[in-house]
Each structure stands twice: as structure tokens, then as C-alpha cells.
Amino acid sequence: MQSNSSNKKLTIKLLLATALMFGFGFALVPLYDIMCDALGINGKTSDVAAIQPTGMQADITRTIRVEFMAHVSPDMPWEFKPKVVYMDVHPGEVIQTEYLAFNQSGEDLVGQAVPSVSPGTGAAYFNKIECFCFNQQPLEGKQQASMPLIFYIEPDVPDSIHTLTLSYTLYKFPPQSGESSVVSLSRSEQQAGERL
Amino acid sequence: MSKPIEKAVKSAPAEAQTTANTTIAIEGDHDHHHAPKGLTRWLYSTSHKDIGTLYLWFSFAMFLTGGAMAMIIRAELFQPGLQLVDPQFFNQMTTVHGLVMVFGAVMPAFTGLANWMIPMMIGAPDMALPRMNNLSFWILPFAFLILIGSLFLPGGGPDFGWTFYAPLSTTYGPDSTALFVFSVHIMGISSIMGAINVIVTIVNMRAPGMTWFKLPMFVWTWLITAFLLIAVMPVLAGAVTMVLTDKYFGTSFFDAAGGGDPVMFQHIFWFFGHPEVYIMILPSFGIISAIIPAFSGKKLFGYHSMVYATCSIALLSFLVWAHHMFTTGMPVFAELFFMYCTMLIAVPTGVKVFNWVATMWRGAMTFETPMLFAIAFIVLFTIGGFSGLMLAIVPADFQYHDTYFVVAHFHYVLVSGAVFSIMAAAYYWLPKWTGNMYDQKLSLWHFWCSIISVNVLFFPMHFLGLAGMPRRIPDYAIQFADINQIVSIGGFAFGLSQLIFLWLVIKCIRGGEKATAKPWERAEGLEWTVPSPAPHHTFTTPPKVD
Numbered sequence: 246m247q248s249n250s251s252n253k254k255l256t257i258k259l260l261l262a263t264a265l266m267f268g269f270g271f272a273l274v275p276l277y278d279i280m281c282d283a284l285g286i287n288g289k290t291s292d293v294a295a296i297q298p299t300g301m302q303a304d305i306t307r308t309i310r311v312e313f314m315a316h317v318s319p320d321m322p323w324e325f326k327p328k329v330v331y332m333d334v335h336p337g338e339v340i341q342t343e344y345l346a347f348n349q350s351g352e353d354l355v356g357q358a359v360p361s362v363s364p365g366t367g368a369a370y371f372n373k374i375e376c377f378c379f380n381q382q383p384l385e386g387k388q389q390a391s392m393p394l395i396f397y398i399e400p401d402v403p404d405s406i407h408t409l410t411l412s413y414t415l416y417k418f419p420p421q422s423g424e425s426s427v428v429s430l431s432r433s434e435q436q437a438g439e440r441l
Numbered sequence: 442m443s444k445p446i447e448k449a450v451k452s453a454p455a456e457a458q459t460t461a462n463t464t465i466a467i468e469g470d471h472d473h474h475h476a477p478k479g480l481t482r483w484l485y486s487t488s489h490k491d492i493g494t495l496y497l498w499f500s501f502a503m504f505l506t507g508g509a510m511a512m513i514i515r516a517e518l519f520q521p522g523l524q525l526v527d528p529q530f531f532n533q534m535t536t537v538h539g540l541v542m543v544f545g546a547v548m549p550a551f552t553g554l555a556n557w558m559i560p561m562m563i564g565a566p567d568m569a570l571p572r573m574n575n576l577s578f579w580i581l582p583f584a585f586l587i588l589i590g591s592l593f594l595p596g597g598g599p600d601f602g603w604t605f606y607a608p609l610s611t612t613y614g615p616d617s618t619a620l621f622v623f624s625v626h627i628m629g630i631s632s633i634m635g636a637i638n639v640i641v642t643i644v645n646m647r648a649p650g651m652t653w654f655k656l657p658m659f660v661w662t663w664l665i666t667a668f669l670l671i672a673v674m675p676v677l678a679g680a681v682t683m684v685l686t687d688k689y690f691g692t693s694f695f696d697a698a699g700g701g702d703p704v705m706f707q708h709i710f711w712f713f714g715h716p717e718v719y720i721m722i723l724p725s726f727g728i729i730s731a732i733i734p735a736f737s738g739k740k741l742f743g744y745h746s747m748v749y750a751t752c753s754i755a756l757l758s759f760l761v762w763a764h765h766m767f768t769t770g771m772p773v774f775a776e777l778f779f780m781y782c783t784m785l786i787a788v789p790t791g792v793k794v795f796n797w798v799a800t801m802w803r804g805a806m807t808f809e810t811p812m813l814f815a816i817a818f819i820v821l822f823t824i825g826g827f828s829g830l831m832l833a834i835v836p837a838d839f840q841y842h843d844t845y846f847v848v849a850h851f852h853y854v855l856v857s858g859a860v861f862s863i864m865a866a867a868y869y870w871l872p873k874w875t876g877n878m879y880d881q882k883l884s885l886w887h888f889w890c891s892i893i894s895v896n897v898l899f900f901p902m903h904f905l906g907l908a909g910m911p912r913r914i915p916d917y918a919i920q921f922a923d924i925n926q927i928v929s930i931g932g933f934a935f936g937l938s939q940l941i942f943l944w945l946v947i948k949c950i951r952g953g954e955k956a957t958a959k960p961w962e963r964a965e966g967l968e969w970t971v972p973s974p975a976p977h978h979t980f981t982t983p984p985k986v987d
Contacts, residue, residue, distance in 0.1 A: 252569045252641050259637045263675050270679025270709060274694060277705045286772045287702065318698060359697050366772045416698035 288365035294379060295372035297397065303338040304400045310334075311398070314412040315344060321417040322350040323384070325358075328391070336370075337400040344377065344413065347389040355418040356382045358392075363410040370402040371409060381418050484579070487571035489556045490975060494874070495578050496553025497867075501943070503545030503585065504860075508936050510538035515932035518925050521917050531915035532600035533592055539603030543721065544628045545585050547855065550863045551724040552577075552635045555663050558870065559639060561968040561975065562657045564648025564984045569641040577634035584627035591617040591624075602913060604714065607695035607706040611687040622685045629674045636670035639663055648967070650986035654748070657966055658741065661748050662727030665755045669716045669723070672759075677713040680706070704769050711762035719758045721855060723751060725822075725862035726793055729815050732869050733797050735964035736812035737804030743796040750789035750796075757786050767838045776835045783833035787826065794823055809961070810884040814865035817892050818858060825853030828903065843913075846906025852899045857892075864891070864942065869964075871949055872956030876974030879949040883941060890938035897931030 281287035311334055313327035324347040334340050348354055358378040362368040373379075377392035384390055398409070477485065486492055513534050517525050526534070556574065560567055568574050592598035599621040601609035610618055643656070643664050656664075683694040683706075693699020695706045726747075734741045741747065763771060763779040771779075797819050806812070828850040832838050841847060864887075871879050901924045906912075910921045917925065959969040967986075971979045 252645055255641045255644060256570065256637055259640060259671060262671050263633055263637075265675075266672055267675035267679055270676040271683075273676075273679075273709050273712065274683075274705065277702070277708060284772070286775070287704070288770070357698070361697075363770060364772075365770055414697060 286365050288361045288363050288368045290360050290362055290368050290371055290373060292379065294376070295374055295397075297339060297374055301337050301397070302400065303335045305335050307336055308333050309336060309398055309402065309406065310408045311340075312408060312410040313342070313344075314410060316412065316414040318414060318416045321354070321356065321415055323348055323354070323356060323415060325356075325413075325415045334398060336398045336402050339374065339395065339397045341393065341395045343391045343393055345389065345391050346382065346384060346415070348384040348386055351386040353383065353385045356384065356415050357418045358382070358413040358415045361412045361414070363412065364406065367402065367406050367409045370399040370406070371411070372397055372399060378413060485575070487567070487575055488977065489560050489568045489571070489574065490874075490977070492568075492574050492578050493553045493555075493557030496549045496556060499578070499581060500546050500550035500553060500863075501946075503541050503549070505939070505943070506589070507538050507541035507546055508939065510534045510541065511932060512936050514538065515929040517915055518917070519929040520926075521919050521922050523916055526915070528915045529597060529600055532602075532913065533598045535913050536599045536602050537588065537592060540588060540599070540625075541585065542855070543603065543717070544625075544632075545581075547721050547859050547863070548632060549581060551663070551666070551721075552632070554659075554724065554728070554863070554866055554870075555635070555639050557874065558968060559642055559660055559663060560646070561971060561979055562660050562966055563643065563646060563651050564967050564980045564986060565642060565646035566978065566981050568638050569646050570638045573634050574638050577631045577638065580627050581631045584624040584631065587620050587627070588624035591620040594620075604710060605681075605684060606710070607684060607687065607703045610684050611695055614684075614688060618688055619685060622681045625681045626678055629678045632670050633674050636667035636674075639667040640671075648980065648983040648986050654745065655986060657727070658730035658744070658747055659724065659727030662723040662730075662751050665751050666720050666723045669720050669755055669758065673713040673716040673720075676709065677717075680709045680713065683709070704766070707766045707769060708763070711765045712759075714765065715762040716755075716758040718851075718854075719754055721859050722822075723754070725818065725859050726751065728862045728866045728869075729797060729818055731964075731966070732811050732815040732865055733800050733819075735869075735961050736807050736809060736815075737801045738806070738963050739800055739804045741796070742799035742802075743792070746792055747796055750792040753789040754786060757782060757789070761786065764833055764838070767835050768842045780833055780835050784830060787830055790826055794819060794826075809868075810879075810881065810888055811865045811869035811961075813885075813888045814861050814868065817888075818861045818865060821853055821857030821861065821895070825850055825858055828853065841906060843911055844906035845902045845910045845912055848912050849899050849902035849906060852902070856899065857895050861891075867942075867946070869961070870968070871946070872960040873968060873971075873973050873975055875950050876956055877949050877953035878956050878960060879945055880953065883945045883948070887938060887941040887945060890941065891935065894931050894934035894938055898928055898935050899931070901928050901931075
């Protein structure tokens with residue numbers, strides 16, 4: 246049997262371990278993002294515009310179906326939907342499509358779309374050259390807009406992937422007023438010269 | 442040094458009266474000046490035995506409370522359609538039933554057993570940190586007062602399942618979610634303090650000669666459980682804190698709009714959640730490893746392999762959490778990794794079951810009630826283990842996920858596993874705690890009623906799940922009606938059977954055939970060297986262990 250001081254020492258060590266594990270719980274949050282990024286497993290697509298590689302050849306021997314989905318957060322009074330529900334594309338082919346938004350309320354609102362690709366492992370091969378999700382989208386009351394999306398699927402996408410589902414969830418962007426939110430025309434917008 | 446306890450009780454009827462009022466008889470053996478009576482004895486107690494008793498009674502009260510909620514669930518599910526309660530209240534019942542049983546019944550019961558038995562098993566006079574011990578118990582009733590009280594608030598209590606997945610608990614949680622969060626914080630603090638106490642006691646307070654590989658298995662399993670608690674309870678505290686700030690303070694840990702991810706909630710929760718299920722079963726393994734040899738007349742087969750198996754189960758428990766989330770859309774390599782790791786756990790668990798069976802093999806077995814519960818544990822826990830293996834198989838899990846098959850699986854390991862082992866422990870050590878033998882006839886009634894009804898209750902749930910009945914839903918398709926009726930009848934019978942146990946324990950405290958210091962002829966361990974009931978002070982001078 247040992248003295249009180251050794252009890253105290255061990256207790257302090259164990260309390261420290263407890264504090265450390267509490268911190269570890271919070272450290273899991275950035276760790277999770279890092280892991281998802283590094284392994285490309287969460288269906289999170291890059292939030293930076295891709296640059297179309299020069300000399301990319303479309304692989305016409307393969308066809309991948311790309312499905313488009315749209316969700317609207319419950320507190321957002323917008324109608325939001327893809328212009329086409331799906332497209333059959335070849336890997337390496339640059340594709341342009343649109344999402345349509347309509348602000349059903351009378352007030353000016355700003356939306357932010359968050360993309361997700363399913364299956365998650367396909368996200369790494371899904372490259373957006375231009376996307377409305379790169380920016381917040383201001384829309385005046387009772388106005389509608391079509392929002393462009395230009396993307397390509399990398400030619401080395403694994404054979405196991407036949408269908409990719411691209412889903413956007415549209416959230417209300419809270420405090421900001423319309424004008425300040427579109428300050429930065431990102432380089433994606435500048436590059437998208439061929440945008441119609 | 443101590444006069445025989447029978448005399449003390451007999452010669453003082455007034456004193457016996459007091460003990461009956463305070464519900465349990467652990468009488469001091471000599472000068473009582475530091476063993477106060479009445480309410481303050483329990484409020485201010487720093488005695489490991491009193492605190493152990495408090496934990497056990499609290500756990501039993503919570504077992505009956507959570508059981509009553511299960512009765513409401515089974516009454517509603519007796520017929521298809523909505524009869525008794527509205528769906529939101531049904532959800533609150535499934536949620537609070539789970540929370541109360543996990544954090545209120547099973548975990549405090551094990552802490553109570555640890556308090557009572559660990560110091561006596563290692564030859565220590567008390568727990569190492571007696572004041573913290575008092576605190577860790579007395580904050581617990583408040584946690585459950587807050588949790589159960591929230592059911593009566595406008596908007597109701599937690600209704601998002603005991604796993605409180607975001608966004609059910611964040612965006613869609615009731616107004617009382619903050620109370621749920623605080624109650625979980627308090628439960629966590631209580632179990633962490635309990636765990637620290639157990640570790641310090643075992644590391645520093647062993648009697649001279651009590652080397653690591655002489656520790657009884659119950660002490661070993663609790664030591665490992667305590668480390669698991671320290672490793673994962675803080676993570677749970679972090680998870681509920683994130684839910685709290687997401688819901689009330691505008692953070693976005695689990696909200697995609699702010700860059701968070703609801704799937705991350707499941708990763709954090711199950712990083713806690715899977716070790717948690719081993720927290721609820723490892724002490725059971727210790728109990729069974731004490732009881733099987735005592736009634737087989739043989740030493741525990743493979744003691745060292747038992748210790749190593751327990752350690753491997755604990756380590757593997759950190760590598761399998763995502764098997765709870767196979768259907769969230771994980772990449773195939775992750776599903777394979779978690780599937781194989783999960784199946785790997787069957788190996789050390791199999792070692793344990795093998796060792797118990799080998800201990801009984803060609804032993805001179807007797808079938809007293811603790812042994813009956815221990816054997817029932819081995820058989821039924823193994824059934825639960827096998828359905829766990831089925832759930833580990835990824836493609837099969839896609840069918841079983843969130844069905845009654847899962848409910849059947851975890852009730853087999855937690856009710857006929859953990860709870861049965863606690864019953865076995867109670868029968869095994871009741872004579873030591875109360876000084877009286879329990880009523881054996883009544884105990885057999887309790888055993889046979891329990892074992893029949895528990896199987897009527899949980900076995901048909903496997904079929905419901907395989908046929909596709911989802912869990913946590915108050916209504917079901919008409920073809921499930923017959924089996925649900927059988928399950929509900931089993932449920933009511935199992936609930937009522939536990940009242941036999943309550944009556945038996947009260948009867949045992951009040952009197953009965955006097956127990957000797959060692960009521961089980963072939964039991965081993967230091968706890969049987971002290972008189973029954975265990976006097977207020979034991980091992981003030983450490984025993985010699987050879």
C-alpha cells in the first residue's frame with residue numbers, strides 16, 4: 246500500500262488524460278476534414294475551380310450517367326432545381342448545364358449552394374470549371390435566375406463508377422445584404438469566358 | 442476485534458429497525474462514532490461499502506424506471522396502429538429508456554459492484570479517493586432528475602434516440618435538449634471520477650504480495666474498463682457540447698450550411714459508443730470468471746489468456762466504431778477494414794467463452810442461483826455475439842440496419858448479458874453484503890421466470906428484424922402483429938419477474954438464514970476471509986497474500 250502523495254500523482258495524471266481526451270474529441274473535427282480531403286472520401290468536391298487541362302481527350306468508349314439533384318433548406322423560400330435531371334457524358338468531355346432558382350419571397354435574399362457527390366469516392370474525379378456554388382448567389386424578391394455549371398469527369402475515373410450523383414443543397418446565407426456578398430468575382434468566373 | 446454480527450443485530454431491535462428503514466444492513470462492528478446513522482450516514486458517507494450500496498440501489502431504481510418505459514413501448518406495440526401514446530412521446534420513451542438503462546442502470550450497477558468488491562478483493566481498507574467517491578455518486582441522482590424531469594416540460598424530453606444523431610438533436614431537437622446535454626455531462630463526470638478512483642485504488646492500494654497476475658478477474662476487467670471510460674467519456678462530453686453549441690450558439694459542427702457535416706457526428710459519437718458497449722460488458726466477464734470456478738470446483742481455466750483477451754477486446758474497441766454506420770456511404774475499403782476488425786473481436790471473446798466452458802468441463806458443478814445466471818449469461822451472451830457477427834458483415838448489415846434485428850442483438854448482449862451478470866453478482870455476494878442467505882426458492886422463481894420471459898421477449902425480435910420491421914417506430918405493418926404480441930407478453934412477464942428480485946433483496950436484508958464468512962464452499966478470494974456481513978472496516982491491516 247502506498248502513500249497519499251502517490252495517489253495524488255496518479256489522480257492528476259488521470260485527470261490530465263481526461264482533459265486530453267476531451268480535447269481529442271474536438272480535434273476529431275479538423276482531423277475528419279483532413280482525412281476526407283486526403284482520401285477524397287466524403288463526396289466533398291473541391292471548392293476551387295478546376296482548370297481544364299490542355300489536350301484532354303474525351304474517352305468516348307465510356308459513358309457515365311451524371312444525375313443532378315437539388316435540395317432547399319427549410320428556411321429558404323426559393324425554388325431551386327436542375328434544368329435537366331440527368332446527362333450521359335464521356336469522361337474528359339467538358340459539359341455545361343444549369344440550375345434554375347426562383348426567389349418566391351418578396352425580399353432580396355442571398356443563397357449559398359453546397360455540393361456533394363455520391364458515391365463519395367467519385368468526388369475526386371468530378372471537376373468543376375465553373376460553378377454557382379463557388380459564390381454566394383444574391384437574388385431579388387420574385388426574381389429568377391439560371392445558374393451555370395461547367396464540369397468534366399477525369400478520364401481516369403475508376404471503372405466501378407457508372408453513375409455519379411451531384412446534389413446541391415441551397416442554404417440561406419444569413420446576415421449579409423445582397424451587394425457585399427458578390428464582391429469577389431472569383432477566377433472561376435473570369436475563366437468562364439465562353440459562358441453564355 | 443469484531444464481535445459476531447448476528448449478536449449485534451439480535452441484541453438491538455431498535456437498531457435493526459433503523460437498518461430496515463435505511464433499506465440495508467451493513468452494521469459497524471465496533472465503536473460507531475464515525476459511522477453515523479440515518480440520512481447523513483448516506484449523504485456524507487466515504488465508506489466504499491455504503492457508497493457501493495447507494496450505487497446498487499440507485500441502479501436498481503433506474504432499472505425499474507427504464508423498465509417502466511419499456512413497458513409503455515411494448516404496450517404501444519402490442520397492436521398495430523396507434524393506441525396509447527402519440528408518436529412523439531413514443532420517441533421520448535425509446536430515447537430515455539436507452540439513456541436510463543445505459544447510464545442509469547448498467548453502468549452504476551458495475552460501479553457499485555466495483556466499490557463494494559474491489560477493495561475487499563485486493564485487501565485494501567477502502568477506495569483510494571473516498572471523498573471523490575461520495576461526490577461521484579451523489580451527482581448522479583441529479584443528472585437523472587434533470588433528464589427524466591425534461592419529459593414533463595412543454596415540448597417534451599429528448600426524442601432523438603439515445604444516439605442523438607445530428608440533425609435530429611440539433612435542428613429538430615426539442616427545447617429541452619440543453620437539459621439532456623447537461624444531464625449527460627453530469628453522468629460523464631460521475632463515471633470519470635468513478636473510473637479514476639478504481640484505477641488509483643487498484644494501482645496503489647493492493648495488499649503486499651497481491652501482484653498483477655494474482656488479481657481476481659473482476660479487478661482486472663474493471664481496471665481495463667476504467668481506462669476505457671477515461672478514454673471515451675470525455676469524447677462523449679465533447680459530442681454533446683458540440684450539439685449544444687450547434688443548437689443554441691450558432692456553431693456548425695454538424696451543419697453543412699456552415700461547413701460542418703452530420704456524418705461527422707456519427708463518427709464522433711461511435712468513437713465513444715463502441716468502447717462504451719465494452720464498458721458495459723467487460724465487468725460482466727469479470728463476474729462470470731469469478732462465479733463459474735466457484736461452482737465448478739476448478740480453478741479458472743486460462744487465467745492469463747483471459748487477461749490478454751480482455752486487453753485485446755479493449756484495444757480493438759477503438760478500431761471498429763464505423764460498423765455502426767455502414768449505410769452512410771463509406772468507401773468500400775473502409776467498410777472492409779471495419780468489417781474485418783469487427784470480426785476479429787470474436788477471437789478474444791471466443792477465447793473467453795472457451796475458457797469458461799473449459800472451466801466447467803469435468804468440474805463438479807453445482808447449480809446455485811448465481812451459477813444458473815452465469816450459465817445463462819454464457820449461452821445467451823454468445824447468441825448475442827453471433828448476431829453481432831452477422832451484423833458485422835457489410836452486405837448483410839445493409840438489410841439488418843435499423844431493424845428489430847439490431848434491437849434483438851443488443852438486448853441479448855445487454856439484458857441477458859450485462860444485466861444477467863449483475864443479477865449473478867448480486868446473488869453471489871448478497872450473503873456477504875447482508876449477512877443473510879437469500880430465499881433460495883424465490884431466487885429460483887426469479888431465475889426461471891427471467892430466463893423464459895427474456896427469450897420470449899427478445900428472440901422473436903430477430904424474425905421481426907429479418908422480415909424488415911424498422912426500430913423506433915410506434916406503428917408497424919399488419920403482418921408483424923402476431924410476433925409483436927408475443928414479444929410484448931414476454932416483455933411484461935420479464936418486467937414483472939424483476940419485482941420478485943426486488944422482494945427477494947428486501948427479504949434478504951431483513952433477515953433469513955445467517956450466512957457464514959464463506960457461504961460458497963469452493964469460492965476463492967479475499968472477500969470471503971472477512972465475516973458476513975462485511976464489517977464497516979475491513980483490511981485496516983493489510984492481509985498477507987502468498
